[in-house]
Amino acid sequence: MAYRPATIEELAEMIREAAAHGRSLAVSGTGSRPGIGPGAADADLDLTGLGGSIDHDPGELLLTLPASTPLDHVEKLLAQSGQCLAFEPPSPDAIWGLGHGTIGGAVASGLSGPRRPFAGACRDHVLGLSGVTGRGEIFTAGGKVLKNVTGFDLPRLLTGSRGTLAVLTQITLKVLPLAPAQATLLLPADTAAKAVRIMADALMVDGGITGAAWSESEVQLRIESSSAVLPALVDAARARLPASTLIEGDASRALWAAIASLYDHAHADEIIWRCPLPANRAPALAALLPPDARLRLDWAGALAWVLLPAGAADLDVHGLVAQAAGRDGHAERLRGAASAIPARAPLEPGLAALSARVKALFDPAGILSPAAAPGGAA
Numbered sequence: 057m058a059y060r061p062a063t064i065e066e067l068a069e070m071i072r073e074a075a076a077h078g079r080s081l082a083v084s085g086t087g088s089r090p091g092i093g094p095g096a097a098d099a100d101l102d103l104t105g106l107g108g109s110i111d112h113d114p115g116e117l118l119l120t121l122p123a124s125t126p127l128d129h130v131e132k133l134l135a136q137s138g139q140c141l142a143f144e145p146p147s148p149d150a151i152w153g154l155g156h157g158t159i160g161g162a163v164a165s166g167l168s169g170p171r172r173p174f175a176g177a178c179r180d181h182v183l184g185l186s187g188v189t190g191r192g193e194i195f196t197a198g199g200k201v202l203k204n205v206t207g208f209d210l211p212r213l214l215t216g217s218r219g220t221l222a223v224l225t226q227i228t229l230k231v232l233p234l235a236p237a238q239a240t241l242l243l244p245a246d247t248a249a250k251a252v253r254i255m256a257d258a259l260m261v262d263g264g265i266t267g268a269a270w271s272e273s274e275v276q277l278r279i280e281s282s283s284a285v286l287p288a289l290v291d292a293a294r295a296r297l298p299a300s301t302l303i304e305g306d307a308s309r310a311l312w313a314a315i316a317s318l319y320d321h322a323h324a325d326e327i328i329w330r331c332p333l334p335a336n337r338a339p340a341l342a343a344l345l346p347p348d349a350r351l352r353l354d355w356a357g358a359l360a361w362v363l364l365p366a367g368a369a370d371l372d373v374h375g376l377v378a379q380a381a382g383r384d385g386h387a388e389r390l391r392g393a394a395s396a397i398p399a400r401a402p403l404e405p406g407l408a409a410l411s412a413r414v415k416a417l418f419d420p421a422g423i424l425s426p427a428a429a430p431g432g433a434a
């Protein structure tokens with residue numbers, strides 16, 4: 057069964073009807089992430105029919121648009137004005153081959169790419185939201201300026217809530233200028249420990265670094281700026297760091313698009329775990345991984361990608377991250393066959409109780425995105 061609303065009022069009516077019948081809804085943008093979207097509940101809630109106008113104000117660095125807007129359309133539109141989504145949401149197409157997803161899916165997933173440690177996370181760029189709760193209530197929260205929140209900061213709560221609390225219909229984002237020039241330093245590093253040391257040093261370099269990643273043999277440091285200033289920033293970084301090679305312009309942009317979406321990084325059959333943790337704990341995680349596992353680092357070491365061969369479905373990556381980083385780490389299987397190991401670990405009792413109270417407020421019938429909840433299989 058599928059619902060495909062054309063207006064927010066229809067959406068609210070459909071949610072009220074589903075709640076009245078206890079019918080769970082798989083909220084999806086384009087369903088580019090398998091296991092959460094279509095087919096993962098009693099009925100599908102397809103939002104692609106919920107259009108609306110796009111209001112881009114380059115002068116005010118503001119963009120208001122329907123949640124159903126494809127992510128690649130957003131990026132093309134902004135690039136025409138020399139602007140971008142500074143939180144650099146990666147395209148899911150490289151992982152699942154199901155398209156680039158929607159801006160609603162990216163915000164609902166709290167998707168932040170390599171520039172996150174430098175420009176802020178997705179939720180720091182969401183200024184306002186409109187949508188419908190699991191009660192079928194239409195709401196608008198936030199607005200068009202940063203300091204516009206009265207009452208609870210719903211944009212921050214709903215960013216990353218994966219469609220479990222409300223269905224987003226319209227989003228207002230802060231956008232930023234696209235850096236006119238960029239270059240990347242490539243520095244040899246054959247261990248996670250060496251890589252984390254180099255990246256920590258790089259963060260002490262004054263100015264311009266907006267990406268720090270490691271791919272098993274080398275550290276990649278992105279420097280973004282104006283064409284006039286970039287050479288000086290590159291020289292300053294090179295003066296402080298070990299020997300490196302340099303790539304510039306489109307070659308550098310292509311590298312970071314690949315790093316962001318794991319393009320060419322994850323083999324087609326590999327299991328993908330996403331593990332945010334304190335950067336200085338990444339070497340400890342590396343030491344705990346089996347020999348056939350591969351490790352990538354982003355966010356200067358604070359985001360670890362664990363890539364496993366298909367046969368390693370039962371490796372308890374939650375346990376390894378807990379060993380390496382205690383409660384400061386987190387693991388989520390983004391791709392891989394369902395196994396005895398849940399994709400997301402159940403929440404700790406205190407957090408689970410708090411989440412349950414928030415869920416009960418927004419979705420008392422518990423119908424929204426059941427597969428996206430903590431402890432979920434997908």
Ligand SMILES: Cc1cc2nc3c(=O)[nH]c(=O)nc-3n(C[C@H](O)[C@H](O)[C@H](O)COP(=O)(O)OP(=O)(O)OC[C@H]3O[C@@H](n4cnc5c(N)ncnc54)[C@H](O)[C@@H]3O)c2cc1C
Pocket residue numbers: 082083084085086087088089090092093103123124146147148149150151156157158159160161162163164165166167217218219220222223224225316317318330390425428
């Ligand atoms: C490198 C990389 C990292 C990723 N990291 C994460 C991650 O940390 N966490 C994560 O959850 N996903 C992550 N993803 C998956 C990514 O979020 C999705 O593939 C993408 O955002 C989905 O877009 P979509 O429009 O197809 O949404 P779908 O795949 O259809 O849905 C994705 C999630 O968003 C919800 N959703 C979609 N549209 C709306 C809406 N309008 N209102 C409310 N909820 C909505 C869905 O219920 C679902 O929970 C990652 C993907 C990549 C490539």
